[in-house]
Amino acid sequence: MNPSTETKAANQEAFERLTKSEPVLIDVAPAGDVVPGMTENTVLTSGPPLPWEAYEGGQRDAVIGGALFEGLAKTAEEAAEGFASGRLKVDGCHDYGCIGSLAGIYTASMPVFVVHNETYGNVGYCNMYEGKSPKRLNYGVYDEDVREQLTFIAERVAPTIGAATRALGGIPLKPIMTRALHMGDELHSRNTAASLLFSRELIPAFLELDDTPRDHVRDTLEILTEDHYFFLRLSMAAAKATADAAHGIEHSSIVTAMCFSCAEFGIRVSGLGDDWIRGPHASVQAKLFDGHTEDEIAWMGGESPITETIGLGGFAQAAAFPLQAYQGGDPQAMVDRNVELYSITHGENPDYHIPFLKYRGTPTGIDVFKVADTGVLPMMDIGIAGKGGGQIGAGTVRAPMECFQAAVAKFAKT
Amino acid sequence: MNPSTETKAANQEAFERLTKSEPVLIDVAPAGDVVPGMTENTVLTSGPPLPWEAYEGGQRDAVIGGALFEGLAKTAEEAAEGFASGRLKVDGCHDYGCIGSLAGIYTASMPVFVVHNETYGNVGYCNMYEGKSPKRLNYGVYDEDVREQLTFIAERVAPTIGAATRALGGIPLKPIMTRALHMGDELHSRNTAASLLFSRELIPAFLELDDTPRDHVRDTLEILTEDHYFFLRLSMAAAKATADAAHGIEHSSIVTAMCFSCAEFGIRVSGLGDDWIRGPHASVQAKLFDGHTEDEIAWMGGESPITETIGLGGFAQAAAFPLQAYQGGDPQAMVDRNVELYSITHGENPDYHIPFLKYRGTPTGIDVFKVADTGVLPMMDIGIAGKGGGQIGAGTVRAPMECFQAAVAKFAKT
Numbered sequence: 064m065n066p067s068t069e070t071k072a073a074n075q076e077a078f079e080r081l082t083k084s085e086p087v088l089i090d091v092a093p094a095g096d097v098v099p100g101m102t103e104n105t106v107l108t109s110g111p112p113l114p115w116e117a118y119e120g121g122q123r124d125a126v127i128g129g130a131l132f133e134g135l136a137k138t139a140e141e142a143a144e145g146f147a148s149g150r151l152k153v154d155g156c157h158d159y160g161c162i163g164s165l166a167g168i169y170t171a172s173m174p175v176f177v178v179h180n181e182t183y184g185n186v187g188y189c190n191m192y193e194g195k196s197p198k199r200l201n202y203g204v205y206d207e208d209v210r211e212q213l214t215f216i217a218e219r220v221a222p223t224i225g226a227a228t229r230a231l232g233g234i235p236l237k238p239i240m241t242r243a244l245h246m247g248d249e250l251h252s253r254n255t256a257a258s259l260l261f262s263r264e265l266i267p268a269f270l271e272l273d274d275t276p277r278d279h280v281r282d283t284l285e286i287l288t289e290d291h292y293f294f295l296r297l298s299m300a301a302a303k304a305t306a307d308a309a310h311g312i313e314h315s316s317i318v319t320a321m322c323f324s325c326a327e328f329g330i331r332v333s334g335l336g337d338d339w340i341r342g343p344h345a346s347v348q349a350k351l352f353d354g355h356t357e358d359e360i361a362w363m364g365g366e367s368p369i370t371e372t373i374g375l376g377g378f379a380q381a382a383a384f385p386l387q388a389y390q391g392g393d394p395q396a397m398v399d400r401n402v403e404l405y406s407i408t409h410g411e412n413p414d415y416h417i418p419f420l421k422y423r424g425t426p427t428g429i430d431v432f433k434v435a436d437t438g439v440l441p442m443m444d445i446g447i448a449g450k451g452g453g454q455i456g457a458g459t460v461r462a463p464m465e466c467f468q469a470a471v472a473k474f475a476k477t
Numbered sequence: 478m479n480p481s482t483e484t485k486a487a488n489q490e491a492f493e494r495l496t497k498s499e500p501v502l503i504d505v506a507p508a509g510d511v512v513p514g515m516t517e518n519t520v521l522t523s524g525p526p527l528p529w530e531a532y533e534g535g536q537r538d539a540v541i542g543g544a545l546f547e548g549l550a551k552t553a554e555e556a557a558e559g560f561a562s563g564r565l566k567v568d569g570c571h572d573y574g575c576i577g578s579l580a581g582i583y584t585a586s587m588p589v590f591v592v593h594n595e596t597y598g599n600v601g602y603c604n605m606y607e608g609k610s611p612k613r614l615n616y617g618v619y620d621e622d623v624r625e626q627l628t629f630i631a632e633r634v635a636p637t638i639g640a641a642t643r644a645l646g647g648i649p650l651k652p653i654m655t656r657a658l659h660m661g662d663e664l665h666s667r668n669t670a671a672s673l674l675f676s677r678e679l680i681p682a683f684l685e686l687d688d689t690p691r692d693h694v695r696d697t698l699e700i701l702t703e704d705h706y707f708f709l710r711l712s713m714a715a716a717k718a719t720a721d722a723a724h725g726i727e728h729s730s731i732v733t734a735m736c737f738s739c740a741e742f743g744i745r746v747s748g749l750g751d752d753w754i755r756g757p758h759a760s761v762q763a764k765l766f767d768g769h770t771e772d773e774i775a776w777m778g779g780e781s782p783i784t785e786t787i788g789l790g791g792f793a794q795a796a797a798f799p800l801q802a803y804q805g806g807d808p809q810a811m812v813d814r815n816v817e818l819y820s821i822t823h824g825e826n827p828d829y830h831i832p833f834l835k836y837r838g839t840p841t842g843i844d845v846f847k848v849a850d851t852g853v854l855p856m857m858d859i860g861i862a863g864k865g866g867g868q869i870g871a872g873t874v875r876a877p878m879e880c881f882q883a884a885v886a887k888f889a890k891t
Contacts, residue, residue, distance in 0.1 A: 245799045246670050247660045247832070256660050259673045263702055266680060270691055277684055288677055384832035385659045394833050418661070418798035419808045419833070 066316055066432045070334070070474070073315035077333045078409040078428040080309040081317070081373055085181040086301035088234045091191075091225030093217075095171030098159050098188055103171045104145075105152045106130055109163035109364030110324025111339035112155035115146040121203025121363030121452055122325040125166035126153050128205025132213055133170035156366055157320055158337075161188045162303040163366040164296060165201040165448055173213070174221030178236065178300040180308050187304030189296040191216050195289050197352075197453040203363050204452035215282070223275050223283040227268035234264050236301040240375070241414050243294075244425075249383035251367055251376030252390055252444035252457055254294035261294055262287045291389075295367065302369040309333055309428075316474060317409060318429040321441065321462055322366035330466045332431055335473050342465035349447045349458030350391030361450040368443040368462075374412045374427030377442035377459060378404050382417045382425075390444060390457035400442055400459075401426075407433040407441065431470040440464060480730055480846045484748070484888070487729035491747045492823040492842040494723035495731070495787055499595040500715035502648045505605075505639030507631075509585030512573050512602055517585045518559075519566045520544055523577035523778030524738025525753035526569035529560040535617025535777030535866050536739040539580035540567050542619025546627055547584035570780060571734055572751075575602045576717040577780040578710065579615040579862055587627070588635030592650065592714040594722050601718030603710040605630050609703050611766075611867040617777050618866040629696070637689050637697040641682035648678050650715040654789070655828050657708075658839075663797035665781055665790030666804060666858040666871055668708035675708050676701045705803075709781065716783040723747055723842075730888060731823060732843040735855065735876055736780040744880045746845055749887050756879035763861045763872030764805030775864040782857040782876075788826045788841030791856035791873060792818050796831045796839075804858060804871040814856055814873075815840075821847040821855065845884040854878060 066074070094101050101107075106129040108122060118126055127142045135151055136142035145151035156163040161175070168190075169175070175188040193199040193212050200209050228234055239260045246256030262284060269280050287293050310319040315333035322329060329339035344362055351357070370376040380386065381401040384394045398419065404426040405411070411424030429441050440461040449455035480488070508515050515521075520543040522536060532540055541556045549565055550556035559565035570577040575589070582604075583589070589602040607613040607626050614623050642648055653674045660670030676698060683694050701707050724733040729747035736743055743753035758776055765771070784790040794800065795815040798808045812833065818840040819825070825838030843855050854875040863869035 245661055256670060256673075259670070259677060262677065262680075263673060263698075266676075266683075266698060267695055269680075270683070270694055280684055281681055284677075284680060387832065388836065394835060418801065421808060422802065 067314065069314040070316050073312045073334055074317050074409050074428065074430060077309040077312050077315040077317035080183065081305055081428055082413050083182050084305040084308050086178045086187070086236045086304045087181050088176055088228055088236055088297060089179045090177040090228060091174050091221045092177060093171065094169050094173050094175045094188065094190065097177055098161060098175065100159055101171055102152070104135055104150065105154060105171065107154055107156045107159055107161055107163065107167065107169035109156055109165065109167035109366045110322050111327065111329035111341055113324055113326055115153055117326055118153065119325050120450065121361050121448055122166050124203045124205065124452065125168050125200055125363060128200050128209070129168040129170045131205055132200065132210055133172060157322065160186055160303065160307070162299045162369050163364060164299065165446060166203055166364045167366055168200050172217065174217050176297055176300045178297070178304045180304040183308035185304060185307050187300045187307060189300035189303065191221060192286070192293045192296050194286055202448050202453050219279045220283045220286055223272070223279045224265065226272055226275055227265045230268040230271065231264070234261070236297055237414060239264070240298065240301065244379055244382045244415055245418055247383055247385050249376055249379040249386065249444060250298040251295065251370040252446065253291050253383045253386050254298060255291045257294035257298065258288055261297065298370055298375065299367055302373045302375065305373045306369055316431045316470070318372055318431060321368040321372055321443070323362060324364050325362050328463050328466060330462070330470065332470050335470060340466050340469045342463040342469065345443070345460035345462055347458055347460045348391065349456045350389070351447065351456035355449060355455040359449040359451065359455055361448050363448050365445060367445060371441055371443045372429065374415055374425040376444045378427070379415060379417060379425045380444065381419050386444065390459060392459070403439055404442065406437050407439045431467045434467040435471045438464070481728065483728040484730050487726045487748055488731050488823050488842065488844060491723040491726050491729040491731035494597065495719055495842055496827050497596050498719040498722050500592045500601070500650045500718045501595050502590055502642055502650055502711060503593045504591040505588050505635045505642060506591060507585065508583050508587050508589045508602065508604065511591055512575060512589065514573055515585055516566070518549055518564065519568060519585065521568055521570045521573055521575055521577065521581065521583035523570055523579065523581035523780045524736050525741065525743035525755055527738055527740055529567055531740055532567065533739050534864065535775050535862055536580050538617045538619065538866065539582050539614055539777060542614050542623070543582040543584045545619055546614065546624055547586060571736065574600055574717065574721070576713045576783050577778060578713065579860060580617055580778045581780055582614050586631065588631050590711055590714045592711070592718045594718040597722035599718060599721050601714045601721060603714035603717065605635060606700070606707045606710050608700055616862050616867045633693045634697045634700055637686070637693045638679065640686055640689055641679045644682040644685065645678065648675070650711055651828060653678070654712065654715065658793055658796045658829055659832055661797055661799050663790055663793040663800065663858060664712040665709065665784040666860065667705050667797045667800050668712060669705045671708035671712065672702055675711065712784055712789065713781055716787045716789065719787045720783055730845045730884070732786055732845060735782040735786055735857070737776060738778045739776050742877050742880060744876070744884065746884050749884060754880050754883050756877040756883065759857070759874035759876055761872055761874045762805065763870045764803070765861065765870035769863060769869040773863045773865070773869055775862050777862045779859060781859060785855055785857045786843065788829055788839040790858045792841070793829060793831060793839045794858065795833050800858065804873060806873070817853055818856065820851045821853045845881045848881040849885045852878070
């Protein structure tokens, strides 16, 4: 089936919104204070929303962990009863302007990045990186160590970055992301340069923060640059603020979100409303950390493919050859896969460029018609969770064709 | 002619010294206080040393500018008379453990990075980047603006970095350089990531420097990261400390320095003593900044090819695809040229890797026999100076075959 004339025009509008968005970090604040609709008894998690009883494995553990961290229950059993009875509420991040990394747990007290789309006025939120321990709440683990780390983030890191951000009058994120693509990042599985560039922006403010203890600043610097991941949450919040601006354009067949829960994969399409088009899990090619095996791989949710939705991550992998060592793969294969993705996107990004491709703009704006026609599936760079909880590797996944075929069928009906 | 068995063994020793060196920044101090042999009336400049009257054009202007800056003369004429009469002394950087960027002017009051080779005990020095103005003393310009900028460096930037470096107990440079190669730098014409990583090392100390005014710290941060070049002087000092450790090994045909003056190109070879083997100028492929033309290109000295001597710069260009935009060139051509250089080097660097080449170690240890045999000339990334002074572009140059043939002939005689 071919897209209509209306769809072509609507897709151009969606593409412009994807590429003209200017995401700016304006604050860091507790989710309960800034996220519309967030309440004290709500826990947000990744993926198209499911009834409580459908959450299983690590994602269920993570939601329960969130309730325990927030003091909404004293035991896992009490938390589970609370969600079953409706005293506690579990819901999907996306519908709150939030975006979840892996299980993506949000509770009211957790600090979030507040990213304002200066061009279109909407806001995206993302909570903060927990640190390099493979055991993290968003990987389905909750224990005393995880609690301490979440408290450390909330009490030391978030207020320090928040104060610096306000002192600077906001930090535009697109210039950082544009430069980071020239420095080996693809802004999903690798954010090394972006984290350094973001630190660089903060430091003049850090020097002036007379009310912030120096050890808080030191701790913040440390977590900002200890590995490849800190900036991912900013890349995700920027991508959410960008993609949401392109959602809701009548007739547009451009994808505005891709994510998954423990149970299924889902996409949202600009012209097909807020409902999720659900399908089976993505197919995965992983490189596991030493000592782990494929039968340990677990799905526990993930919304970081919002980065691919705006032309980053797997859609910019030829900017990030160092990822070959982390998630497996071969530089030439990374180039070939990246180039293939131009066949399913609306256009080339005017701001995000790939040096090895002679600064060609990244393939941006996934068109469900082109995916269905070509059979080329969107490729995403992701972290791999283990059944026992924690990160056990990284790899690439392909979104399932079923979602795109279903989207095309919906257009046929209208 | 084939190298002898002794030469093969000596080259392995030279290669080990090139690759096992551990350069550590230990201090920043005025050249007159730390550089052995440096005197108040000496000006050091780049290239195999020449008699005063042989310096011409921008390099002569730069040497005179150094004398004026240091207060050794009141006018250019008085300075020229001083050098002619012997009251003032001009000499080559290399023989003082120093390494010159472009004209490479050193005077006694100028601050230098002090880089200690922890493995072999020798020290390399490099003076500091003047900032992003195309008009700089090391590009042959001396006026009130240049004087102010040199004073700014000496009074604000150097003491701040020096104090932080001492507080940290020294900063190992190889780990920074290793990481920077994974982030789009080749550590000659592009040092963007290395400058950020170096800043990141300094910042915890910056936060504690209670005796340093905050505006000095802010100014230092600004110049550290304003463009792609700050770390080059550290890369050069590290390379000098590394290459010197590999010099003086009997029978070794490994190159330990490549540099040029306004008049000629020169190389030093590990087993051929301290004399320079001189030849004609390198051949150049340049991309000029807007508004400049090829007939403006001027040779005014340069010793930054010490980076290529240890396996960086042109020998790591496939790590730095963003350079295509700056100095001209095509990503695939950069790969091909980089790979070709393995044919003239002793081995693959165990620490400096190129992600696009599946983390292959950079070609390291240029062997004059291999250059003469293959006809493949060492390739260097350099900044291009204009006849009127200042930087007018950037590009790649090839060392002249004459130097390598002359070196092989010297081995034949011994």
